[in-house]
């Protein structure tokens with residue numbers, strides 16, 4: 001006789017019931033991401049640097065077919081000596097740039113401290129790879145009731161990632177879009193290893209919308225077009241791509257940002 005046979009039904013329920021019953025589409029201020037919606041392009045710089053820079057980036061993002069503008073006013077940097085972001089004033093610059101160019105705005109909250117300002121101005125809150133495991137922060141972000149872009153922790157299993165989404169939904173998030181951004185492996189030629197297995201698995205077996213960030217996966221601009229095509233071919237519901245009006249002058253992640261020319265060509269091909 002199997003050991004499971006006498007187990008009461010409630011003992012074998014899913015560890016993430018809300019993830020298992022969530023809607024398949026998340027609405028971000030009128031822009032749908034998920035099953036049946038056109039692939040969503042999210043583009044913008046790694047960091048908000050100045051009012052002029054984010055405005056130029058927003059114009060470029062829109063020209064390439066993006067519907068959402070990305071960019072961090074608060075940056076989770078590996079080194080405390082690296083540029084940490086411009087902070088609160090960057091949120092206002094970004095909101096104005098997004099509005100001027102008809103884009104929705106997605107930006108990261110690193111701590112509870114900036115969360116109220118982020119929630120007030122952004123259409124969607126980004127949880128970064130480094131804070132995917134910060135459960136206290138996930139609860140606070142969920143409580144804002146906003147849609148959330150949940151990046152995968154770079155060493156997180158798919159199950160840990162889904163449980164992080166469960167924290168957000170349980171706390172009240174309006175929806176969660178998962179973002180595969182590459183995981184850490186033994187390989188050193190690329191910044192991370194893009195886990196398209198995870199994307200395929202999630203699309204086959206789960207409901208939450210899934211997008212791919214090929215920029216942080218590859219860490220190099222010349223790989224972004226191929227990875228973008230592969231992601232959409234696998235069924236991803238969208239892409240998040242780092243772009244910069246002048247990558248050589250970028251204050252963070254300039255070595256992976258697409259130039260305007262490269263981005264416009266890719267956008268035209270993918271969503272034009």
Ligand code: PEP
Nearest residue numbers: 046128129130151181216
């Ligand atoms: C980012 O989106 O700029 C970022 C810091 O990404 P990640 O959290 O995936 O490293």
Ligand code: MN
Nearest residue numbers: 046242252253
């Ligand atoms: Mn970045």
